[in-house]
Amino acid sequence: MYFGNAWYPEHWPEERWPEDVRLMRDLGMNVCRIAEFAWSTMEPIEGHYRLDWLERAVDLLHRNGIAVVLGTPTAAPPAWLTHRYPETLTILPNGRPMQHGNRCHGSPNSPVFVKYSRLIVEQMARRFGKDERVIGWQIDNEYGHADYSEEARRQFHAFLKERYGSLEALNEAWATAYWSQSYDNWEEIPLPIGPHNPGLMLDFRRFVTHTWRRFQKVQVDTIRAYARPEQWITSNYMGWYEDFDHYLLAEDLDMVSWDWYIGTGHHDYLTTGALHDLTRGLKRRNFWVMETQPGSVNWASVNNVLYRGEARVMAFHAVAHGADALLYWQWRAAPGGQEQLHGCLIGADGKPRPFYEEAKEIGADFAKVSDVLRNTEVRNEVAILHSYDARWAVNFQRHHRDFDPVNYLYQWYRPLASRQIGADVLRPEAELAGYRVVIAPALMVLSEEVVQNLVTYVARGGLLVLTPRCGQRDIHNRLYPYLQPGPLREIAGVEVEEYYALDEEVPVKVALGDVLEGQGRIWAERLRPLSDRTEILGHYGVSNGWLDGRPALTWHPHESGGGVLYVGAWLEETLQKALTDWLVSRAHLQTSYHDVPEGVEVAKRVAPDNSRTLYFVINHTRRSHTLPMRTPLRPPLTDLISGVRFDESIHLAPYAVHLFEVR
Numbered sequence: 001m002y003f004g005n006a007w008y009p010e011h012w013p014e015e016r017w018p019e020d021v022r023l024m025r026d027l028g029m030n031v032c033r034i035a036e037f038a039w040s041t042m043e044p045i046e047g048h049y050r051l052d053w054l055e056r057a058v059d060l061l062h063r064n065g066i067a068v069v070l071g072t073p074t075a076a077p078p079a080w081l082t083h084r085y086p087e088t089l090t091i092l093p094n095g096r097p098m099q100h101g102n103r104c105h106g107s108p109n110s111p112v113f114v115k116y117s118r119l120i121v122e123q124m125a126r127r128f129g130k131d132e133r134v135i136g137w138q139i140d141n142e143y144g145h146a147d148y149s150e151e152a153r154r155q156f157h158a159f160l161k162e163r164y165g166s167l168e169a170l171n172e173a174w175a176t177a178y179w180s181q182s183y184d185n186w187e188e189i190p191l192p193i194g195p196h197n198p199g200l201m202l203d204f205r206r207f208v209t210h211t212w213r214r215f216q217k218v219q220v221d222t223i224r225a226y227a228r229p230e231q232w233i234t235s236n237y238m239g240w241y242e243d244f245d246h247y248l249l250a251e252d253l254d255m256v257s258w259d260w261y262i263g264t265g266h267h268d269y270l271t272t273g274a275l276h277d278l279t280r281g282l283k284r285r286n287f288w289v290m291e292t293q294p295g296s297v298n299w300a301s302v303n304n305v306l307y308r309g310e311a312r313v314m315a316f317h318a319v320a321h322g323a324d325a326l327l328y329w330q331w332r333a334a335p336g337g338q339e340q341l342h343g344c345l346i347g348a349d350g351k352p353r354p355f356y357e358e359a360k361e362i363g364a365d366f367a368k369v370s371d372v373l374r375n376t377e378v379r380n381e382v383a384i385l386h387s388y389d390a391r392w393a394v395n396f397q398r399h400h401r402d403f404d405p406v407n408y409l410y411q412w413y414r415p416l417a418s419r420q421i422g423a424d425v426l427r428p429e430a431e432l433a434g435y436r437v438v439i440a441p442a443l444m445v446l447s448e449e450v451v452q453n454l455v456t457y458v459a460r461g462g463l464l465v466l467t468p469r470c471g472q473r474d475i476h477n478r479l480y481p482y483l484q485p486g487p488l489r490e491i492a493g494v495e496v497e498e499y500y501a502l503d504e505e506v507p508v509k510v511a512l513g514d515v516l517e518g519q520g521r522i523w524a525e526r527l528r529p530l531s532d533r534t535e536i537l538g539h540y541g542v543s544n545g546w547l548d549g550r551p552a553l554t555w556h557p558h559e560s561g562g563g564v565l566y567v568g569a570w571l572e573e574t575l576q577k578a579l580t581d582w583l584v585s586r587a588h589l590q591t592s593y594h595d596v597p598e599g600v601e602v603a604k605r606v607a608p609d610n611s612r613t614l615y616f617v618i619n620h621t622r623r624s625h626t627l628p629m630r631t632p633l634r635p636p637l638t639d640l641i642s643g644v645r646f647d648e649s650i651h652l653a654p655y656a657v658h659l660f661e662v663r
Contacts, residue, residue: 001370002325003363004031004066005345006291009057010041011334016350017057020331021064023346027356028363032061033290033327036071036141037103039120040078049123062133069290070124070134072219074117075141077106081116088113091149093193102338104143108215109152117215121222129226137227138290139219139235142259144243146208148191157186159207173476174199198396198477202445205392209244217252236290237282239275240406242395245388247427250282257290259329260318263300266307267314269601269620270414276321277378277413278386278425286322286377291329295355296343303341308358309655313620315362316657320603320616321422322378326366328359365641369659372640376605376614380422381436381589384412387428389445393477394469400501402522405442408467408570412439415573415580420592420602432457436587439465445473451487458491461562463587466492468499468523468570484525485566492564493534493556497526498546507541508552508569512582517541520552520569527551527568540569553579593633597625600652615660619652626651632662 005024009017024032035042035054043049058068082089082100089097090107098105106113128134146152164170167183174197176182181197183189192201220233227233232254237246239258250256258279260272279287292314296305306314315326330339332346347353391405398404409425416423424435428450432438438457443450443466458464471485480486484496505519520540526547529536538553557563571579583589592615593602599621605614615633619625627650629635635647639658650658 001319001366001373002031002067002288002327003027003366004029004033004325004327005331006033006036006327006329007331008037008334009034010038010053012332014053014056017060019350020346021060021066023352023356024066024331025064027345027360028367029066031067031069031135031325031327033069033071033138034058034061035124036073036138037076039073039076042073042123043078043120046080046084049120051123051127055127058128058131058133067135068133069136069138070128071138072117072121072124072140074106074120074219075143076103077113077116081113082106085112085116087149087151088116090145090147091152093148095148103141104145107147107149107152108143108211109147109149109155111151114215114218118218118222121219122226125223125226129223129231130228132228134231136232136234136255137223138257139216139233139253142236142238143212143215144208144238144241146204146243147211148193152211153191155211156191156204156207157189159210160189160203161186163203173478175478195396198393201396202389202392202477205243205388206245209248209388212244213249213252216249220252234288234290237279239278242388242391246282247388253283255285255287256282257288257325259291260289260314261291261293261297262306263297264302264304267310267317267620269317269618270417271410272314272317273321273417273601274410274413274423274425276318276323277423280322280378281386281425281427281430284424284426284430286324288325288327289318289323290325290327292318292326294328294330294343294345294359295353298339298342305343307622307655311355311358312362312365313618313655313657315366316616316618316659317601317603317620319373320601320605320618322605324373326362365657369640372614372659372661373605376607378422378604379606380424381587382416382421382423383426383430383432383435383438384409384423385428385438385440385443386425387443387445387450389475390443393445393473394442396477400522403442403469403501403570409441411570411576412441412465415577417601418598419580419584420594420596421584421589422592422603429453432462433460435462436589437463437465437583439467440470441467442469443467443471444469445475445477446471446486446488447475454488455491458558458562458564459560461560463562463565463583464491465565465567465583467567468525488564489530491556491558492554492566493531494527494529494551494554494566496568497528499523499525500544500546504543505572506543506547506569508538508571508575509541510538510553510575510578512537512578513585514578516575516578518575519572521572522570524552524570525568527554527566529554531556533557593627594630596627597652599623600625600627612661612663615662617650617652617656617658617660619654619656622654624651624653633660637662
């Protein structure tokens with residue numbers, strides 16, 4: 001288990017460095033990320049590289065038992081580069097170039113910027129690629145914006161030529177006969193600014209993904225040419241950030257990390273759990289939290305501090321979901337620049353800030369459990385599918401302002417998590433064998449590969465959940481020439497006669513063992529069964545006249561023992577919980593623990609050979625709770641963090657964390 005921070009030695013006199021590193025050791029830190037914004041210090045003049053200071057910083061950390069992650073500095077290009085080569089600047093949608101003085105203003109579409117990025121990365125890789133003090137590399141920092149330059153436009157045209165081969169094929173794919181959008185010259189095709197042709201917009205998002213993957217891979221390949229095999233390569237992504245397809249970029253990395261910030265408000269484990277699960281799902285393996293806030297941030301609408309003890313709960317929550325490292329950003333308050341007011345561990349005066357005390361507790365706790373956590377992983381029986389193509393397509397044309405595809409994913413994630421049932425957030429092309437339930441929220445865009453993957457899953461006995469807006473579009477964002485769920489109609493045993501964006505709630509009655517009445521909101525679909533075997537589990541009540549008495553929820557069983565549940569409406573909380581209970585019963589899902597108080601999480605990591613299971617019991621609330629001990633937490637058990645033995649029940653103080661090992 002790694003515990004550390006992001007440190008910027010270039011900000012401070014070198015004689016201060018030993019004190020910073022001493023304080024890191026005092027916190028129990030064993031890893032430090034450096035250099036990701038230090039391009040101007042490493043190359044103050046074009047072609048003149050100065051890495052000796054970085055060598056001394058790496059050595060100082062190593063001599064104090066702290067491993068080093070080197071960040072490539074390409075998110076902060078130096079002034080000489082942007083001044084001498086203005087073509088390296090990203091062009092905004094309004095046609096104006098970004099200014100020097102912020103960050104992430106270099107364009108990944110600029111050959112000049114890519115060239116100089118490769119050169120500085122190569123200098124670092126030559127110097128530190130064989131260095132055992134460096135355990136890994138971070139590529140750039142929080143990238144993903146689009147460039148609207150003429151060079152980007154030219155590359156977009158090349159991307160489209162490669163994708164379609166001919167303008168005839170492109171015009172057909174985008175249905176450009178609409179509004180006389182047909183193109184007879186590649187150069188006529190614009191970069192989309194604001195609403196545009198849905199096919200063009202979807203391909204532009206794919207092009208942005210292609211651009212950043214290519215930029216990332218230049219650096220990855222440059223480092224790998226010099227690095228020891230043991231040095232891994234990652235990049236720090238940003239949760240639900242949607243400007244590129246994270247699954248595709250993650251393919252070229254050894255490991256994924258992400259930057260976890262709360263901003264205004266406080267930690268909600270039912271929200272952040274999905275973010276960790278998304279990050280873990282990018283490569284289906286453990287991940288790092290490369291940045292998280294030491295108390296507060298500086299960029300939110302209200303930059304409130306976390307409650308005392310909240311960060312410790314957050315740290316173990318991340319570990320419970322597969323994090324093998326947690327690093328705080330930043331170590332010390334920057335003397336200048338845009339993030340002076342961001343939370344930190346050490347103040348501008350060089351002294352520990354109040355949060356330092358809690359960080360020290362976390363470091364001590366991590367040290368106690370690091371060995372037992374080694375080589376353990378998260379395993380789940382449920383997969384929730386997350387498609388960037390579908391998410392982009394829905395957001396291009398929401399049709400209802402509140403139909404946010406991420407919020408709708410949470411509609412399914414939260415009731416599962418509150419029942420202590422974990423979920424992997426996966427791309428729809430992922431291997432689905434082994435999952436008892438697969439949920440496809442608003443999977444509007446389908447490829448042939450995805451269709452075959454889902455058909456195969458059901459044929460093997462899986463329980464597939466389809467929802468509003470599933471299967472409406474093909475890979476070009478065109479409407480299928482048949483009704484939803486498109487090519488999944490046969491396995492679903494149902495089709496959508498009509499869909500309705502709702503300006504008022506509609507009554508829904510479901511028969512899921514018990515008969516329950518509730519409401520549908522935001523979106524409702526009028527369903528028509530296609531088979532005598534399709535069971536109607538729910539109907540709409542009297543509402544807008546079009547939905548009255550029509551099927552709202554269906555189940556289509558398959559000979560394999562699996563089947564497809566089609567949910568035609570965005571259900572309110574009571575019905576969604578009942579539906580979750582039905583899924584748990586139907587698929588025989590195993591919960592981590594039964595009858596857990598609200599706000600308490602019981603999560604687990606397991607050894608690859610199933611010889612042992614680690615149970616995290618986390619009280620995410622500021623209230624005390626009591627958890628009776630039963631299978632799998634049968635007494636007596638000793639908490640691996642505190643050393644306290646529990647014989648009958650577990651008393652959970654506010655923000656308490658306990659870790660138990662069961663063999």
